Amino acid sequence: xxxxxxxxxxxxxxxxxxxxxxxxxxxxxxxxxxxxxxxxxxxxxxxxxxxxxxxxxxxxxxxxxxxxxxxxxxxxxxxxxxxxxxxxxxxxxxxxxxxxxxxxxxxxxxxxxxxxxxxxxxxxxxxxxxxxxxxxxxxxxxxxxxxxxxxxxxxxxxxxxxxxxxxxxxxxxxxxxxxxxxxxxxxxxxxxxxxxxxxxxxxxxxxxxxxxxxxxxxxxxxxxxxxxxxxxxxxxxxxxxxxxxxxxxxxxxxxxxxxxxxxxxxxxxxxxxxxxxxxxxxxxxxxxxxxxxxxxxxxxxxxxxxxxxxxxxxxxxxxxxxxxxxxxxxxxxxxxxxxxxxxxxxxxxxxxxxxxxxxxxxxxxxxxxxxxxxxxxxxxxxxxxxxxxxxxxxxxxxxxxxxxxxxxxxxxxxxxxxxxxxxxxxxxxxxxxxxxxxxxxxxxxxxxxxxxxxxxxxxxxxxxxxxxxxxxxxxxxxxxxxxxxxx
Amino acid sequence: xxxxxxxxxxxxxxxxxxxxxxxxxxxxxxxxxxxxxxxxxxxxxxxxxxxxxxxxxxxxxxxxxxxxxxxxxxxxxxxxxxxxxxxxxxxxxxxxxxxxxxxxxxxxxxxxxxxxxxxxxxxxxxxxxxxxxxxxxxxxxxxxxxxxxxxxxxxxxxxxxxxxxxxxxxxxxxxxxxxxxxxxxxxxxxxxxxxxxxxxxxxxxxxxxxxxxxxxxxxxxxxxxxxxxxxxxxxxxxxxxxxxxxxxxxxxxxxxxxxxxxxxxxxxxxxxxxxxxxxxxxxxxxx
Numbered sequence: 001x002x003x004x005x006x007x008x009x010x011x012x013x014x015x016x017x018x019x020x021x022x023x024x025x026x027x028x029x030x031x032x033x034x035x036x037x038x039x040x041x042x043x044x045x046x047x048x049x050x051x052x053x054x055x056x057x058x059x060x061x062x063x064x065x066x067x068x069x070x071x072x073x074x075x076x077x078x079x080x081x082x083x084x085x086x087x088x089x090x091x092x093x094x095x096x097x098x099x100x101x102x103x104x105x106x107x108x109x110x111x112x113x114x115x116x117x118x119x120x121x122x123x124x125x126x127x128x129x130x131x132x133x134x135x136x137x138x139x140x141x142x143x144x145x146x147x148x149x150x151x152x153x154x155x156x157x158x159x160x161x162x163x164x165x166x167x168x169x170x171x172x173x174x175x176x177x178x179x180x181x182x183x184x185x186x187x188x189x190x191x192x193x194x195x196x197x198x199x200x201x202x203x204x205x206x207x208x209x210x211x212x213x214x215x216x217x218x219x220x221x222x223x224x225x226x227x228x229x230x231x232x233x234x235x236x237x238x239x240x241x242x243x244x245x246x247x248x249x250x251x252x253x254x255x256x257x258x259x260x261x262x263x264x265x266x267x268x269x270x271x272x273x274x275x276x277x278x279x280x281x282x283x284x285x286x287x288x289x290x291x292x293x294x295x296x297x298x299x300x301x302x303x304x305x306x307x308x309x310x311x312x313x314x315x316x317x318x319x320x321x322x323x324x325x326x327x328x329x330x331x332x333x334x335x336x337x338x339x340x341x342x343x344x345x346x347x348x349x350x351x352x353x354x355x356x357x358x359x360x361x362x363x364x365x366x367x368x369x370x371x372x373x374x375x376x377x378x379x380x381x382x383x384x385x386x387x388x389x390x391x392x393x394x395x396x397x398x399x400x401x402x403x404x405x406x407x408x409x410x411x412x413x414x415x416x417x418x419x420x421x422x423x424x425x426x427x428x429x430x431x432x433x434x435x436x437x438x439x440x441x442x443x444x445x446x447x448x449x450x451x452x453x454x455x456x457x458x459x460x461x462x463x464x465x466x467x468x469x470x471x472x473x474x475x476x477x478x479x480x481x482x483x484x485x486x487x
Numbered sequence: 488x489x490x491x492x493x494x495x496x497x498x499x500x501x502x503x504x505x506x507x508x509x510x511x512x513x514x515x516x517x518x519x520x521x522x523x524x525x526x527x528x529x530x531x532x533x534x535x536x537x538x539x540x541x542x543x544x545x546x547x548x549x550x551x552x553x554x555x556x557x558x559x560x561x562x563x564x565x566x567x568x569x570x571x572x573x574x575x576x577x578x579x580x581x582x583x584x585x586x587x588x589x590x591x592x593x594x595x596x597x598x599x600x601x602x603x604x605x606x607x608x609x610x611x612x613x614x615x616x617x618x619x620x621x622x623x624x625x626x627x628x629x630x631x632x633x634x635x636x637x638x639x640x641x642x643x644x645x646x647x648x649x650x651x652x653x654x655x656x657x658x659x660x661x662x663x664x665x666x667x668x669x670x671x672x673x674x675x676x677x678x679x680x681x682x683x684x685x686x687x688x689x690x691x692x693x694x695x696x697x698x699x700x701x702x703x704x705x706x707x708x709x710x711x712x713x714x715x716x717x718x719x720x721x722x723x724x725x726x727x728x729x730x731x732x733x734x735x736x737x738x739x740x741x742x743x744x745x746x747x748x749x750x751x752x753x754x755x756x757x758x759x760x761x762x763x764x765x766x767x768x769x770x771x772x773x774x
Binding site: 010011012013015016017018019020021024025027028029030032033036041059061064066067082089090091093129134139141143144 | 519521522523525526527585587589590591592593595630634666667668669670673735739742743746747749750753754755756757758760761762764765768769770771772773774
């Protein structure tokens, strides 16, 4: 029989039980430190060990991930292999590591003529933030551009045609002094003669009401007449997309050309009595030759009064003596008349009808060419805004006329590109509270420009430039440089 | 105790914590990071540094409490600051991570931190709620006093039992009386008392019910008025013991609750310290 216990013999406090703060503290401290730091660190000394740990249920260096990889980087080579990019411990990811795959990434400006320290000292990862939320490896914020472009002089670009810009849409505040300027278009401009025309790209602001100088004569309003236009098969109502079709990428429009877009209606017929005969669309000399040849034949037929019989043709081929004298007698008439006819028709089509409907023509009496009538070459601008990344496909729910006021245009010199207010009807800056689509700079502009050298230091740049040349050769020449057109 | 912590020097640390939280929240609101807010921006690094220093300082309370000769401010002041700045840490760390969570060591550190703070909140709740209940329950006595009373009752019972020839069951009931016990028994506050029955088998004597019913049985069978008086005394004593024991159990339970949260709070905070160390090292290892 036990004696009654004294209070000290009772366990009346948790301190007297087997509960402990000390050993669970040690267990958690050492456990977490070992499992999440020491073991993963040790595993990184050996690739096989690292791989085994990553594929085991134990925490590996994968547990250090601070956010998911962005979707483009979720590829087998990179997924889970942290050290594929994080090559050295306690060192930020180096550009060379990025350029191992992204060799074809171009610079933002010409590094040979500009020295912008702010950009030169930037790393790929300064802008391309990985493991972020949202999972977006390409920067979308305005600060990417505005940090430099709000004040180019301060940025270190003393002489530039670029206008300072720090805001878009109705986000102008007292601190925002440089709203997005009026759009500039890159318009082709001919210089030189009709036979040796040099096409230069002219940058001109839409607010300065530029005139296109394509040498084309074309009234949009006539073609878009709601009642239709006269076509060979009768009245035909044209829509914008009767001629203007998206390119394969859906961004720009396919180039306009005579064969696909005009020749259905604008047949090259030159004689009402010969509706099946056409002059060729092209070199004026060939046009003139075609006319001469056609009217020479007509002359012969008229003189003979009929088609030659097959016997007569055979006799000619056999060159029977005596017969040739008879034939020559037939030619005593005015042999110049076919030329006369051909010239009068040529004058008609070059100066008043067929050619003149669409082309500017001129006269060259130098005798250098068979045809004194010359046709000024036409070059239509295909990419008016090469510095923007506009996508027609994503705007397909809108009528063409909501941006391009073609129905009121009666001359081909009208530039039908919309200016900034047109875009601002729907788009606005990213930090406004309007009921419009918030749009940042990269919504329309690219950072890495196709016409610049590859990103990277001089050594890699040389190598990469070579890669890029191969790429450019494959994809065709760039369309913003000066080109020369020969008749 | 809670009031003195809460209002220490006109709630000085409440205002310090509020100011710290307000400045952090304002900076977070005005901050315009490239993507969404995260620990890798300048504000992220700043809030992270503040948070890490806070965690280390908050853990130093354990050191300060043990160092009685320290003149680095009173423990009361430290505890007041611990409570308020610990609460502010919840906001600062949340702003630091920009509410970005995942299955990784960083979120583990955050979860541990929240667990530590939540267990601390329970501690504050316990210190608000239980001291009054404890005082009321003990009705001016101390636990030692209550146990002493129990001992006196036991002594009387044993003496009376001898005279009433009931030593067997009474001494068994006294010996089998359970006070406190394991952490589970302390927190449960259930009477785990036992005694031997007539066949020498251990049976439950929860709330002294078994011994009381046994004594009542003996009383009903007693023909001797003197023995009946003794048994009545025993009944009265065990009834008094029943009441006292309930108070003692409740007192032990409240003491337990006032301490139990620390068995989570302290180990979890060491887990947090480890996770914090890993967090800081690896974010710079894989920079």
